Amino acid sequence: MPLAMDRPHTKSRLGCKECKLRRVKCDESRPVCARCSRSRRQCSYLADIPTLPASPSSTSTSNSTSSAAFQPLPVAAPDPSPNHAGAGAAPRHLALEERYGLLHLNLLHYFEHELIESMGSVHPGLQATLPMLTAEAFKVPYLMDELLALSAAHKSTQAPETRFLYATEATRLQTRALEALNRLKPQVSAENCMPMFIFSSLVGQQALFDVSSAVHDDLGTVLEGLIHCIGLHRGIGIIANSAWPLLQARLWGQAAEACTGGGALRGSDESSHDDFDELLRRIDDSSLSAPMIVANRQATLILRPYFSSLSPSSTPSSHWMAAVQEWMIGVPSEYVECLRQRRQEALVVLAHYAVMLHYTSRYWFVGDLGARLIHLITRHLGSYWEAWLEWPNRMIAEQHVMV
Template sequence: MRRGHSKSRFGCKQCKKRKVKCDEAKPSCLKCVSRRQNCSYMQTTLPAPISPASTSTPSLSSSTAATSPSQSQSQPVRTRPLSSISTDDASNSSFGASLFEAKYTLLHLEILDHLRSHRLGFDKLHNPALDKFLELAFSEAYQMPYLMDEMLAFAAAHKSTLLTGDLQHLYRTESIRLQTRAVSQVDFDRPSDSGSLAPFLFSTFLGQHVLFDVFSSTLDFAKSLDKLIQCFSLHHGIRSTASKSWETVRHLMYSDPSVDYTVSETLVPLTTEGSHCDGLVDHLEHSGLEQQVLATYTQTVKVLQYLFDSVHSSDTRRMTALQEWPIRISTEYIQLLQQRRPEALVVLAYYGVLLHYAREYWAVGDSGRVLVSSISSHLGDYWSDWLTWPQQEVEQT
């Protein structure tokens, strides 16, 4: 006898082309949804056959699709429903992946609530632009999943500092996992990313988060220094990213036209006035260094002095200065740090003073004092004169 026909007569075009059985679900069959491809059906006037299984428990797609011609003509289409968005459309949108993947749990909702209610511990820094910054961040995060992941990761890191034991470990682990997922999603070469505020906001949160990871670790000085050098290298990428959308951010966040908030890829420091680094400059000039190496140190110290001037002129600069220095330093100085050059470590100790000035900030804490003390112990008594001012500064304040 002739075998029975098992193929679907009214399947979608894609399943027919692949010669596989289609479940005929509308508007997209399950096979097309799982393959994340567009699903379309041939025009036909015959009703789709109803299987015995579907007569007892009708599916949501079949019930919602069963509308009469009169109903469809009387109800004008004003918006495009989510059910009509194909997987191809979703893959081209910034939020499309969330339509098909359950990326967030109740734990993430709790972290989001912590992010909103605690404002990440920024209150003590007295930054008048903080409210506007967080408002912009939330607005962009709902469109860019990688920014949402990094904001949640940063908030989880903050919450871990308020807890102990297993709960602290839970939030610290989730913070690292979310940060890893966020970084894996970033593609700043896409036009949708490079032209938005999300890259700048993401870079800001990531830069602070990496600093926290470095200074909250319990590694020895050598391993901590390696992580700090990696952090500085990351900030060079942040500088390039931030410069693309800084003008937009500046106009949205700052209303005072007389203040210069310039951020560029060159980042030439402004003129300096203070004398905090005079002793360091004197030691460098009499150390017999090669001219090229001396020029690298001189430029780096000039950036330090500029930041010391800005911190002493405004309390709002305490947090931004500690992230601005690694953005402004040169690749040549980072290479000298990698070589463990003593002069480079002394300059890093002066950066530890900037960290100490921002010790009220939870992501920094007592890391400035620890950094200065670790460098002093590593270099020994021979370099004690070079480190006199940093040690006095972290001990007296």
């Protein structure tokens, strides 16, 4: 009986690098090929999309003026949803000009009648801003794309049979929105400050959702998603800080509350907190290099005032949500590099930050991310680091309920 011959590997000359390394045929669909989508791998096609230059140093002032130069936002999603067939068939400029279809009308209706209402329970005053949100989106295509992208992301959580469809469309719409904004390179002005501020808020929410919906038991996947999310927040922080002074004259009452989350009510930088003071001492006594000690101290010092001034049981979750995003905007790039290197001390600091994520678990785009991250870091570091991680684990064990 003749021996069965192995099926020859068909090379894909223009296929993605991941498929070439795995010696499998790539379907060459973009922005993510089908094989990478199904296996949740980082497709090299994402690198073809323009990305953000090096993030600004944490030493830069947070009070950017309206004349600050536009910084392109990173386009690639950390864990892209499966790509629908044919997304790469048309030239990019034609794809960006395509008309909205019935699916998008459905997503807009869902945003107006389902998503806003569900978020209103944890974000007081948000429903009052709906006319403003939709009015701006109808004038600014990149904002409409992001509004629909967030709606699709939320709808992907509602029914298993349609998860693929809506997750795919959420990724495609956000990619299109970011590309459009980067192509425009707008300067923040009195005319465009409103759509740019709203856009930055919606992008930040979807970025957190991309992380929270990633593979649940893989610390590496979650970390890579968070690192991307931090980079994106540093970019949108520039937009938000530039736009907010121009918005203050236009916003008041509930609208201002909804746009800012009520503010994080951050305490003094010199405020004390026993558990964070102990963490700072441990970092100082660690074997990290001097620059890494400084970076991890700074990331910890940004956290400490929130926990010394906000109550885990009585502070509205909208205030904690503001703190969650402010920390990602403010952490130094050197600390992010420590995370990339999987430095144990940096992971401990991240576990302390995850307590804030846990306090915002009622937000659909956060969910159980905080508790899951603490569990993954604790399991990864092992028994030697138990004392360092005692406080984060105690906080999630107490199961505080946010109002």
